Amino acid sequence: MTPLPAPPATGRPGAPWPLGAELLLMAVAGGLHAFAFAPRDAGWLQLAAVTWLAWRVGLARTPARSAVLGGSFSIAWLAGGTWWLFISLHRYGGLPAWLAVVAIALLCALLSLYLAAAMAAWHRWRPVSPWGGALLFAALWLLAELARGVVFTGFPWVAAGYAHSDSTLAGLAPWLGVYGIGAVSAGLAALAAAALAVAVPSRWALAGAALALWWLPTALPQQHTEPTGTLSVALLQGNVAQDEKFAPERQPEDLVWTLRTMVEARADLVVAPETAIPLLPSQLPEGLWDGLRAAFADGERAALVGLPLGDPQAGYTNSVAGLSREAAAGPGGAYRYDKHHLVPFGEFIPPGFRWFVDLMNMPLGDFNRGPLVAPSFVVQGERVAPNICYEDLFGEELAARFGPGGDAPTVLANVSNIAWFGESVAIDQHLQISRLRALELQRPMIRATNTGATVIIDHRGKVTRWLAPHTRGVLEGTVQGRSGLTPFAWWAGRYGLWPPLVLALAIVAPAVWRGRRTRGGDPARI
The missing domain is CATH 3.60.110.10 (Carbon-nitrogen hydrolase)
Known part of the structure; x- marks a missing residue:
C-alpha cells in the first residue's frame, strides 16, 4: 500500500488553496450536506460532501487550518439544517429578527466546535495508512456527533445517519443506530478522499473497499422482530x-x-x-x-x-x-x-x-x-x-x-x-x-x-x-x-450510548498514544 504523500508545495496540484476560497467552498459543501436530509434523503450527497471535507482537511498543513475548515463545514451544515428556528424565535417568540439570527448563528457555531476539534485531532494523529486514517476519521466523527447529541441535553438534529434512511446503509440501523450509520458513512468518505491521494493500484483497492462497505449492510440479517x-x-x-x-x-x-x-x-x-x-x-x-x-x-x-x-x-x-x-x-x-x-x-x-x-x-x-x-x-x-x-x-x-x-x-x-x-x-x-x-x-x-x-x-x-x-x-x-x-434495542436499552463511545475512544486512544504525525507545520498557524 502506498502511504499518503505529504502535501505538495503551495501552487502545485492538490496544494491547500487560499484560506478564503477554502472556507467558501467548505461552506458550500456544508450547505449541500444539509440539503441531503429532506425533503428526500440523499445518502450519495451526504457522502460526497463529507468526502470533500476529508479531502481538503487531509491537505491542510496545520491542525488549526483543519479545525477552521471543519468548523466552516459544520456551521453551514447546521445552519442549513436548522434555519427554521428563526420562525419560532422571531415570528412566534417575538425576538427581533437580528437577535434571532445572532442566536441561531451562535448556536451553530458552538455546536460546530465538536467537528472542528475532531478535524484538528485527525490532522494531528492520523496514521500513515489510508485504512487507519479512515478508521480514525470515522471514530472522531462518531465522537463529534455523540457530543452534539448528548452534551447540554443534546441537539442531534440532521445527524449524518438520517440522510441514509433509504440507502444501503439503512441496513445498519437495527444493528448500530443512527450514530453508527453516520460513523460508517464518514469512514467511507475518508476512504474515497484517500483514493484521490494515492497511486493508481492502491486507489482501486480503496475504491473497492469503499464499495464493499457500502453494500455490506445488505448482507446482514434484517428480521429481528x-x-x-x-x-x-x-x-x-x-x-x-x-x-x-x-x-x-x-x-x-x-x-x-x-x-x-x-x-x-x-x-x-x-x-x-x-x-x-x-x-x-x-x-x-x-x-x-x-x-x-x-x-x-x-x-x-x-x-x-x-x-x-x-x-x-x-x-x-x-x-x-x-x-x-x-x-x-x-x-x-x-x-x-x-x-x-x-x-x-x-x-x-x-x-x-x-x-x-x-x-x-x-x-x-x-x-x-x-x-x-x-x-x-x-x-x-x-x-x-x-x-x-x-x-x-x-x-x-x-x-x-x-x-x-x-x-x-x-x-x-x-x-x-x-x-x-x-x-x-x-x-x-x-x-x-x-x-x-x-x-x-x-x-x-x-x-x-x-x-x-x-x-x-x-x-x-x-x-x-x-x-x-x-x-x-x-x-x-x-x-x-x-x-x-433488534441488536440496537438490546445494547442501547441496557447501556445507552456507552458502547459506541467506548468503541470510538478505543480507536482514538492508540492514535493519541502513538502521537504519529503525517503532516508537518506549526499548529498555531492557519
Whole structure:
C-alpha cells in the first residue's frame, strides 16, 4: 500500500488553496450536506460532501487550518439544517429578527466546535495508512456527533445517519443506530478522499473497499422482530397556526373540532397531537374533561391526547393522557405520560438564561421532566409507547423502554406540534427522524401532528399512510405491532450510548498514544 504523500508545495496540484476560497467552498459543501436530509434523503450527497471535507482537511498543513475548515463545514451544515428556528424565535417568540439570527448563528457555531476539534485531532494523529486514517476519521466523527447529541441535553438534529434512511446503509440501523450509520458513512468518505491521494493500484483497492462497505449492510440479517396484533388507528391533524393556538378567540372552535372528532372516530386507537388540548383539564369548561374520559370508558376504543398537566404547587408537564376502559379504573382515571427530554428555552430554562426567555412570548416555557422509562399504554393487548415531538430524536432514550423486563413496546406513537416552524423543511426532517427510529427498533411508528407529518410508518421505516401537511383532517389506517429486540434495542436499552463511545475512544486512544504525525507545520498557524 502506498502511504499518503505529504502535501505538495503551495501552487502545485492538490496544494491547500487560499484560506478564503477554502472556507467558501467548505461552506458550500456544508450547505449541500444539509440539503441531503429532506425533503428526500440523499445518502450519495451526504457522502460526497463529507468526502470533500476529508479531502481538503487531509491537505491542510496545520491542525488549526483543519479545525477552521471543519468548523466552516459544520456551521453551514447546521445552519442549513436548522434555519427554521428563526420562525419560532422571531415570528412566534417575538425576538427581533437580528437577535434571532445572532442566536441561531451562535448556536451553530458552538455546536460546530465538536467537528472542528475532531478535524484538528485527525490532522494531528492520523496514521500513515489510508485504512487507519479512515478508521480514525470515522471514530472522531462518531465522537463529534455523540457530543452534539448528548452534551447540554443534546441537539442531534440532521445527524449524518438520517440522510441514509433509504440507502444501503439503512441496513445498519437495527444493528448500530443512527450514530453508527453516520460513523460508517464518514469512514467511507475518508476512504474515497484517500483514493484521490494515492497511486493508481492502491486507489482501486480503496475504491473497492469503499464499495464493499457500502453494500455490506445488505448482507446482514434484517428480521429481528415478529408481528403481534393489529390496531386500527385514527390520527388527528388540527392544522392550528401557532399564533392562534393559545388565542382565546380561536380556542373554542379548535377545541370543539378536536373533541368531537375524537369521540366520533371509529378506530381501536384515536391519537390527537401534542397540546391538541392547549389548556389544563381544570381550565376546560366544567364537565368537558370528565365527558371525554367517559366517552372512552365504555367499549373497546382508546385514545391518546396531548395536553399540559399539573398545578402551581407541583409544577406543569407536557403530557399525553390515555383514555380507555382500563385506564378509567386506574389512578386519576387516565393513563399519563410526561415528556422526559425537554427542549431548552422552549420547555425548560437553562441556568442563567432567564433573561433570554423573558424576551420571548412563549406560553408554559418551564416544565417538569417525566421519567426516562415510562410504562406503555395498553390497547387490546398492544403496548403503545408515546413520545412527544422532539423526543424521538433520541433513539437511545426510546430504547431504554426495551431494557430487561419483557414489557417492551409493540407500537411507538409520536405526538408533535411543528407549527412553531411554519411551512418549513422541519416537517420533512422530523419525518426522517421518526423513520430511523422505526428502523432502529423495528417497531411501527404512528405520528399524530398539528401541521404534519401525520403518517403511519411500518417497522421497516416505510410510510404506509400519509395525510397532506397543513390541512385539517384525520388519517385512518391500521398498524401491526411487533415483538422482539433488534441488536440496537438490546445494547442501547441496557447501556445507552456507552458502547459506541467506548468503541470510538478505543480507536482514538492508540492514535493519541502513538502521537504519529503525517503532516508537518506549526499548529498555531492557519
